[in-house]
Every structure is written in C-alpha cells, then in structure tokens.
Amino acid sequence: MAKPTELRFTEPGMRLLENEHRYLSYLMEDWHAIVREFEEKDMSLEKxxxxxxxxxxxxxxxVEPLKNHTDKEEEHFFPVLGTYIGFEQGPLMGIQEEHQEIDGYIGHFFHHTRGNIDIMSLEDMQAVAKDAGEAFEVLTIHFVKEETVLFPMAEKLMKAVDQDELYAKMNTLIT
Incomplete structure (x- = not known):
C-alpha cells in the first residue's frame, strides 16, 4: 500500500490530479479544523x-485552487474519459453532480457570511459553519471516489496517445 506521501498512479495526468487532491486536502484540513470548533458547546460569541x-x-x-482543479477535470479529463465509459450515466455523471453540490455548499456559506459577521448570533454562525463542514465531507468522499474509480479506469482504459494529450492539456498550476 502506498504511503500517504507517495502517489499511487503511474500515468502523468492521473498523478497530476492526485497531487492536486493532496494539496486541496491539505488546505481543507486547515479550514475544517475551524468548522469543528463550532461544534464545541462552550464557544463564546466573540470567539x-x-x-x-x-x-x-x-x-x-x-476556492480558486478548487475551481481551477474542477475546471481542469470538467474541461479535459471528463470528456476524454467519457469517450471510453459514456457520459449519460455511471460514475462521471455522479462526480459532476458532486462538483455542483460542493459549489452549492460553499456558495451558501459565502452568501450567509457576506454581511457583517459582528451582528450574527452564535447559532447563526454555527449553522453557516455547517455548510463548510458539508462541503468538506462531500469533497473528501469525492476525492476518494475519483481516486478509487475514475483514475484507475482512466489508467486501464485510455490509450497512451489520449493519456499524453490529456496530461499536456492539464499540466497547469491550480494556484
């Protein structure tokens, strides 16, 4: 089994996406720790x-690196993989729906925190923090699905020429 610091995939395009998942997961852990603080019963209004x-x-x-990553998947990876496995049903459809669900949770969080936080009640803050928590949960499961279903499919099914073209298109920074 691969160590947490090792990449599991051999094709450069899949390694690139996997590495981006690692970076995004690192960023997620940072803000998710704050979400967990809102679950504490003794948090003061000021805190x-x-x-x-x-x-x-x-x-x-x-949001920017996440958007850059999902754009890469939707513009390049999904269309190529879809030519092999189809678009109308199955894993690609579910994964794309999760992208929308993640955007929805994060968008809802920003919508409810765009005003003056200093007039929000603790209960309101706890409720809106749950949106960030839901985004974290969906993202975590989403990455696992991509890495256990889509990436192995891509490595197994895609022709070398498609793998090479895909990597060339996706080899851009997300930050």
Whole structure:
C-alpha cells in the first residue's frame, strides 16, 4: 500500500490530479479544523465571530485552487474519459453532480457570511459553519471516489496517445 506521501498512479495526468487532491486536502484540513470548533458547546460569541472571519478567509483562499482543479477535470479529463465509459450515466455523471453540490455548499456559506459577521448570533454562525463542514465531507468522499474509480479506469482504459494529450492539456498550476 502506498504511503500517504507517495502517489499511487503511474500515468502523468492521473498523478497530476492526485497531487492536486493532496494539496486541496491539505488546505481543507486547515479550514475544517475551524468548522469543528463550532461544534464545541462552550464557544463564546466573540470567539465565534473571530473564528468565522478566519474560516471565511481560508475558504476564500481555497476556492480558486478548487475551481481551477474542477475546471481542469470538467474541461479535459471528463470528456476524454467519457469517450471510453459514456457520459449519460455511471460514475462521471455522479462526480459532476458532486462538483455542483460542493459549489452549492460553499456558495451558501459565502452568501450567509457576506454581511457583517459582528451582528450574527452564535447559532447563526454555527449553522453557516455547517455548510463548510458539508462541503468538506462531500469533497473528501469525492476525492476518494475519483481516486478509487475514475483514475484507475482512466489508467486501464485510455490509450497512451489520449493519456499524453490529456496530461499536456492539464499540466497547469491550480494556484
């Protein structure tokens, strides 16, 4: 079994996406720790406001690399893999729906924190932090699905020429 620091896939395109998952997971752990703080029963209103502002900033910094990663998958990876496994049903359809679900949770969080956090109640802050927590949960499961279903399929089914072209298109930074 691969060590957590080792990449499991051999094709450069899949290694690139897997490595991006590692980076995004690293960023997620940072802001998810704040989400977990909101589950504590003894959080003060003042601490809640301070932590929610930090959470909003960390999520804001997370959105661009996430968007760049998902854009890469949707514009390049999914269309190529779809020519091998189909688009209308199966894993690609579910994965793409998860992208929308993740966007929804994060968008809902930003919608409800766009105003003055200093007038929010602790209960409101805890409720909106749950949106970030839901995004974390969906993202975590999403990465596992891609790495246990889609990436192995791609390595097994895709022709070398498609793998090479895919890597050339996706070999860009997400930050």
């Amino acid at each position: 809640g406001r301070e932590r929610l502002k930090t959470l909003r900033q960390k999520l804001y910094e997370f």
